[in-house]
Amino acid sequence: xxxxxxxxxxxxxxxxxxxxxxxxxxxxxxxxxxxxxxxxxxxxxxxxxxxxxxxxxxxxxxxxxxxxxxxxxxxxxxxxxxxxxxxxxxxxxxxxxxxxxxxxxxxxxxxx
Amino acid sequence: xxxxxxxxxxxxxxxxxxxxxxxxxxxxxxxxxxxxxxxxxxxxxxxxxxxxxxxxxxxxxxxxxxxxxxxxxxxxxxxxxxxxxxxxxxxxxxxxxxxxxxxxxxxxxxxxxx
Numbered sequence: 248x249x250x251x252x253x254x255x256x257x258x259x260x261x262x263x264x265x266x267x268x269x270x271x272x273x274x275x276x277x278x279x280x281x282x283x284x285x286x287x288x289x290x291x292x293x294x295x296x297x298x299x300x301x302x303x304x305x306x307x308x309x310x311x312x313x314x315x316x317x318x319x320x321x322x323x324x325x326x327x328x329x330x331x332x333x334x335x336x337x338x339x340x341x342x343x344x345x346x347x348x349x350x351x352x353x354x355x356x357x358x359x
Numbered sequence: 360x361x362x363x364x365x366x367x368x369x370x371x372x373x374x375x376x377x378x379x380x381x382x383x384x385x386x387x388x389x390x391x392x393x394x395x396x397x398x399x400x401x402x403x404x405x406x407x408x409x410x411x412x413x414x415x416x417x418x419x420x421x422x423x424x425x426x427x428x429x430x431x432x433x434x435x436x437x438x439x440x441x442x443x444x445x446x447x448x449x450x451x452x453x454x455x456x457x458x459x460x461x462x463x464x465x466x467x468x469x470x471x472x473x
Contacts, residue, residue, distance in 0.1 A: 277459050289363075289449060289464035290402070335401050339459020346392065346415050347459055349401035 253336060253350040261358050266323040268353040270336030271316075277339045279312055279319050280347065284333045293321075293334075298341070328359045362386055363452050365465035372440050373473050380435045380468045382450030390414070391433040392462060393425060394449040402449055408433055409455075445472045 254269045272279070278297045282290040296303045296312045296319070303310045309322040323330055333354045337347040362385035372378050384391050390409045394402035404417035408427035422438040431452070437444055447469050451462035 280459075280461060282462075282464075289466040290451075290462075292461040292463070295461055346404040346407060346417065347462060348404065349394075351399075351401045 253353045255353060256351070257354045259356040259358065260326055262326060262328055264326055266326050266330070266355055266357070267320055268334055268355070269318060269320045270350050271318045272338045273317065275341040276314070277341050280337045280339070281310060281321050282335045282337060284335065284352070290335065326357045328357050331355060331357045363450060363463050363465035365450050365468050367468060368466065369469045371471045371473065374440055374442060376440050377436065377438045378440060378470065380448050380470070381432070382434070382465055383432045384452035385463050388452035388454050388463070389431050390453045390455065391427055391431065392451045392453070393433070393435045394451065396447040396449060405435065440472045442472050445470060
């Protein structure tokens with residue numbers, strides 16, 4: 248079973264707008280990561296935030312983590328058509344089993 | 360593009376057959392993880408290999424098995440294929456298994472079981 252619940256399942260915005268997607272999880276974590284997937288192919292790592300961090304930035308990406316609520320959000324600012332993809336959160340358990348548990352993903356469409 | 364390569368890219372099998380999927384990890388990585396992704400779902404962890412030993416397994420039956428070789432490449436074997444095994448199979452490499460560090464994914468093998 249998957250740990251993460253992502254919200255919304257699908258998001259459609261205009262180019263230039265911001266996109267926010269949310270992820271909730273169930274167990275204690277070492278870190279939380281966000282990945283992007285184009286057209287059902289391989290996933291690409293976007294950003295990693297550790298359990299002792301609250302916010303992290305990378306270019307147009309901003310990730311927040313609230314461990315008390317077991318939730319995270321990914322904000323993409325000034326979106327582009329090329330940002331159209333599926334976005335997944337993944338958690339690394341604090342039990343250090345080595346595996347990442349992925350959510351079901353948010354499908355983002357950015358219209359030109 | 361990552362340095363992780365998977366073969367074949369597409370495969371069609373019939374129920375009951377066996378399949379072997381292959382993965383070459385990125386240079387410098389000694390850990391390989393395999394994931395199954397059904398259509399419209401997130402990837403589900405199958406197992407991980409670290410320095411040729413299994414280092415964690417997800418909720419998959421024993422007919423899913425794997426190997427890691429001294430050069431850290433890996434194979435995923437699935438016996439007695441079932442229709443529900445139709446999915447995208449993703450291989451990901453990383454450094455020093457465990458710890459949940461970031462993964463570098465291959466482009467996947469799309470398996471169809473008829």
